[in-house]
Amino acid sequence: MTLIKSISGIRGTVGGAPGDNLTPLDLVKFTAAYARWLKETAPDKGKLTVVVGRDARLSGEMAASIVEGTLCGSGIDVIDIGLATTPTVEMAVTGKGADGGIILTASHNPKQWNALKLLNARGEFLNDAEGRRVLAIASADDYVFPEVDALGHVTERSSYDREHIERVLALELVDREAIRAAGFRVVVDAVNSVGGTVIPALLRELGVEVIELNCTPDGKFAHNPEPIPENLTEISARVPAEKAHLGIVVDPDVDRLALVCEDGTMFGEEYTLVAVADYVLSHTPGATVSNLSSSRALRDVTQKHGCHYTASAVGEVNVVAKMKETGAVIGGEGNGGVIYPAIHYGRDALVGTALFLTHLAKTGLSASALRATYPPYYISKNKIELTPDIDVDDVLRKMKERYAQERIDDIDGVKIDFPTQWVHLRKSNTEPIIRIYSESRDKASADALAEKIIADIRGIVGK
Template structure:
C-alpha cells in the first residue's frame, strides 16, 4: 500500500496506516492544505471550489471528507457529484471558482483514489504550486473558520449535460455529417462515469450506442487502464454487434481508445494522431505531445506543414509547451486529447466528437483509417520499485551507457535510435519505472524493451 505526492495530485490506496495510504486523515490533511493555499492566492471575501468524482467505491467517502474540510475553511463548494475530470475542468471557470478538485485515481485499480487539484482556470497545478501545498500539509500549521464563517455546499449535477453542449458547439464538430453516417458504436464505460457521459454525447450526435459496463457502480469489470489485454469483452461485442467501432475510456474519462470494426485495437497512441489529423486539416498549426508518445504525431504534423514539439511527461507540462508554441491540438499518447478551442485539459468527450467528425467526412472504416497513418508499434512495460532501488543512479548509468546516441534528459532518459526509441522514467502515479519503446514492428519494440529491462536488472 502506498501514498504518492506529486504534481499529479495526492494519490494512494484506501485504508491502512496514516501517512502511508490515502486514509480519511490524509484526505482531510491535503484538502486543508489546498484550501489554505487557495486562500493565500487572493485576498477576498468568498472562495469557491468545484468538486466532482468518478464512480469508484471510495469516491463518496473521500468526497464528503474533502468537501466538508473546505467548508471548515470557509470555502463554498459546488458539488458536481458523479462527474468526469474534463467536466470539472470546464466547470471551474464557468462557475468563476477559485479552483477545483477531482476525486479519481484515473486508470488505477479500485483500491486507489486521489485528489487531483486545479487552479482557477480549471487546469492542473504546476510543480511550484504543488510543492507549496505539500509544504503547507507537512507544516501542520492550519487555521480553520469560526462557526459564523463556515462555507456551504451547493449541488449542481447538470454539468455533464453542459459539457456535452460545449463539445457540440465546437466549430470543428460536424454534427450533420456524423448523424448522416448512421454509426453504431459499442461503449465500454468500465462501470464509471464514462458510462454516463459518452452514451449521452453519442445520443446527441445521432449515434447508436451499445452499452457495455456503463453502470457507474465503481466495480471495474476489468483492469481500468484501456489497453488491448484488458478489452477482450469489448472486442467480442464490437464483432457480435457488427458495430462500426468500439470506444473505451478510463474511469475519469480523460483517456480515450478506439477499437476497429474487426475488434482490433486502433491503438491508444493513434487516438491523438487521428484527432490531430482532422484538426490540422481544418486549422493548420503546431502540435505537442509528451516524450513517451508516438513519432506518428510528428509525421502527421509535418505533413500538414506544422511543427511538433515534445514535452516532459505530465499533462501540466504538455499544456505549458502547447501554450508556448501556440499548438492547435496536443495531448498524450495514452489517449489524452487536449484541444485548446475547448479547454486545456485531456478530454475524451472532445476526442470522440473529433474522431467521429473525421470518420464521417472521410467515409472510411476505422481499420482503413488506421492503415492510412505512419505505422509504429509501441511496448509499454514497467519495473516494480523496491525500497533499495536507486532509480536516479540507474538512469545515470543508462545515460552513460548510451551517451553515443541522441539523448534527452528533461524527464528521465530518452534514447533516440535511427528507427526506434526508448524512454525510461520514474512514474508520477505508481511506484514503478516506466519503460516505453517504439519501433517499426511490435516484435522490435518488445525486444528493445526486454533488452533495456535486462540491462537495468543487471545493474540494479
C-alpha cells in the same frame, strides 16, 4: 500500500492506517492544505469557491462528503457537481467562475483506489511549484480553521454534464450532420463509471446509435478499468457481433479514450491522438505536442501537414505548459488523452470522441482502414527493478554517455532517439525502478531494443 503524494494530487487505497493509505484523516489533511494554498494565492479576494466532482467508484460518496465538509470548515464555499468526468470538473471551474476544483478519482486504478486531483482557477492541474507548496502545508500540519461565522457553504448541487456536451457540440470542427449522415452504430464500454451517462448522451446528440456496455455508474467495475487491450476482450467481441462501426472505451474519469475497430481489433490508444490530430491539422494547421513516451506517429503526421511537433516531459501539466509555449492547436498523451485548446486545456474523451467521429465520417473509411493510413509503430513497456542503494540518476547519466552519438533528450529521464526507433528511460518517483518504453516498427524490434537497454543497465549496475 504507501500513500502516493505528488504535485498532481494524492492517491492511495481506501482504508487502513492514516499516512499509509487514503483514509478519512488523510482526506481532511490534504483538502485543508489545498484550501490554505488557495487562500494564499488570493489573500484579498474574500470568500473563495471550489468545484467538487467525483467518478462513480464505491468510495466516492464518502470521500466527497469529507472533502466538502473540510472545504466548508476552511471557510470556502463549494459547488457540488456530483458524478462528473475529470474534464467536466475542469470546465466547470471556469464556467462557474470558481477559484479551484477537486476531482475525486483514481483514474484507471482499480476500485480500492481513490484520489484527490487538485485544480487551479484555470481548471488545470497544479504546476510543480504549486503542488509542492500544498504538500509542504500538509507536512507542516499547523492548521488554524475559521470560526463559525466564516464557515463556507455548499452553494449549488447540480450536474455540469449538459454544459460540457453543449460546448463540445458547438466546436467548429465537430460536424454533427456529417456524423448523423454516416449512420454510425457504436458500442460504448464505460466500465460502470461516469462515462456511462455522458458518453451515450453525447453520441445520441450526434445522431449515433448507441449500444451500452458497462454503462451503469455504480462503481462496480466490470473489468480492470485501465483501457488497454488485455482488459477489453468483452467489447472487442461485442463490436463485430453487433455489426457496429466502432467501439468506444473510456476510463473511470473519462480523460482517456480507446477505440475498437469494426472487426474487433484495437485502433490503439497511441493512435487516438494521432487520428484526431490528423483531422485537426487538416483544417487548422499548427504546432502539436505530446510527451516523450508517446508514439513517433504524431510527429510523422504533424510533419506530413508541414507543421512542427514538440515533445514535453511526461504528465498532463507538462504537456499543457508546452502547448501554451508553442501555441499548439492539438496535443495530448499517448494513453488516449486528447487535449484540444479550442475548448479547454485538459485531456477530454468527449472532445476526442466528437472529433474522431467527424474525421471518420468525412473520410468514409472504416475504423480499421483509417488506422491503416497511419505510420505503423509498436511500443513495448517494461521496467527494471533496482535495489534502493543504487543511484538511479547515475545510471541514467551513464546511459546518456553510452549513447551520446544518438539524439538525446533529457528533460524527463533520458530519451534516446535512433533513426527508426526510440527508447525512453525514466525513474519512478515512488519505487526503485526505471521505466523503459521503447518504440519501433514492430513488436519484435521494440522488444529487442528494450532487452538491449535492460542489458546495458544491468551491466552498469553490476560494475
